[in-house]
Amino acid sequence: xxxxxxxxxxxxxxxxxxxxxxxxxxxxxxxxxxxxxxxxxxxxxxxxxxxxxxxxxxxxxxxxxxxxxxxxxxxxxxxxxxxxxxxxxxxxxxxxxxxxxxxxxxxxxxxxxxxxxxxxxxxxxxxxxxxxxxxxxxxxxxxxxxxxxxxxxxxxxxxxxxxxxxxxxxxxxxxxxxxxxxxxxxxxxxxxxxxxxxxxxxxxxxxxxxxxxxxxxxxxxxxxxxxxxxxxxxxxxxxxxxxxxxxxxxxxxxxxxxxxxxxxxxxxxxxxxxxxxx
Ligand code: PDD
Numbered sequence: 001x002x003x004x005x006x007x008x009x010x011x012x013x014x015x016x017x018x019x020x021x022x023x024x025x026x027x028x029x030x031x032x033x034x035x036x037x038x039x040x041x042x043x044x045x046x047x048x049x050x051x052x053x054x055x056x057x058x059x060x061x062x063x064x065x066x067x068x069x070x071x072x073x074x075x076x077x078x079x080x081x082x083x084x085x086x087x088x089x090x091x092x093x094x095x096x097x098x099x100x101x102x103x104x105x106x107x108x109x110x111x112x113x114x115x116x117x118x119x120x121x122x123x124x125x126x127x128x129x130x131x132x133x134x135x136x137x138x139x140x141x142x143x144x145x146x147x148x149x150x151x152x153x154x155x156x157x158x159x160x161x162x163x164x165x166x167x168x169x170x171x172x173x174x175x176x177x178x179x180x181x182x183x184x185x186x187x188x189x190x191x192x193x194x195x196x197x198x199x200x201x202x203x204x205x206x207x208x209x210x211x212x213x214x215x216x217x218x219x220x221x222x223x224x225x226x227x228x229x230x231x232x233x234x235x236x237x238x239x240x241x242x243x244x245x246x247x248x249x250x251x252x253x254x255x256x257x258x259x260x261x262x263x264x265x266x267x268x269x270x271x272x273x274x275x276x277x278x
Pocket of ligand 1: 033152177178179180181182201202203204205206239240241242
C-alpha cells in the first residue's frame with residue numbers, strides 16, 4: 001500500500017519515523033478515521049473540522065489547509081485502488097529531544113494511510129452484537145481524538161476476552177460511550193444519546209445519526225443515560241466510522257429488549273445505507 005508521510009507518497013515499508021517523534025514518546029498527537037465508499041470520503045468536512053478542533057485542543061498548528069488535506073487524502077485513496085477504504089490520519093507535535101515541555105520549533109509530523117474497509121460481519125447486523133459494561137478509566141478530555149489510546153485498547157481487549165464486540169463505559173453511574181464508538185438507547189420509541197461534553201468523542205457518525213433521526217421525525221434527546229436506564233432499554237446501538245451503526249442485543253449477558261435488533265435501529269440503518277451510497 002501507498003502511504004503519505006510528511007509530504008511524500010511512499011510504499012508503506014519505506015515509511016519511517018524518528019524514535020524521538022513525540023507521538024512515539026508521549027502519545028502527543030491527534031488522529032482521524034474517515035470512511036471511504038466507492039472511492040469517495042464520507043463526511044470529509046466533518047472529519048476535517050473535528051481534526052482542527054482536536055489540534056486546537058492540544059495546541060498543535062494544523063500543518064495543512066482543508067484543501068490540501070482533501071487533495072492529499074483523495075490522491076492516497078486513488079493510489080490505493082479506490083473502492084471502500086478507511087483512511088487513518090495522524091498529526092503529532094513532531095520530533096524533538098525528550099522533554100515534557102513543548103519543543104520551541106518542532107514541525108508537526110503527518111502520517112496518513114488508507115486500507116480496504118474491514119467488512120462488517122453480516123451476523124452483527126442480523127443478530128446484533130454483545131457488549132459488556134466497564135468502568136470508564138479514560139482521561140478527562142475524551143472529546144479530543146488523541147492517539148493516546150491505552151485505556152481504550154485495554155477496555156476493548158477486556159471486552160474481546162469476554163466474547164463481546166464492544167465495551168460500554170460507565171462513569172459516575174452513567175453511560176459515556178463505547179471504547180471506540182458512540183452509544184444510544186431507545187425507550188418507548190424515543191432515542192437517547194449522551195450529550196456532547198468532555199466525556200465523549202463528538203462522533204461524525206453520531207452527527208449523521210442525529211440528522212437522519214430528525215429527517216425521519218423520530219424523537220431524539222441528547223441527555224445523560226443512567227446505568228439503570230441502559231439496562232432497561234428497548235434498544236441499544238453503537239456507531240462509528242468503521243462500524244456504521246450496530247445493534248446491541250446482549251448486554252452483560254442479558255438480552256436487550258426482546259433480544260433482536262430493534263425497529264428504530266432498522267429504520268435508521270436503512271437510511272444510513274442509502275446516504276452512504278449517494
Ligand atoms: N473511533 N468514540 C470513540 C472513543 C471512538 O474511538 C470513535 C471512533 C467514536 C466514533 O466516532 P466516529 O463516528 O467519528 O468514527 C466514538 C475510530 C473509528 C477508531 O479509533 O478507529
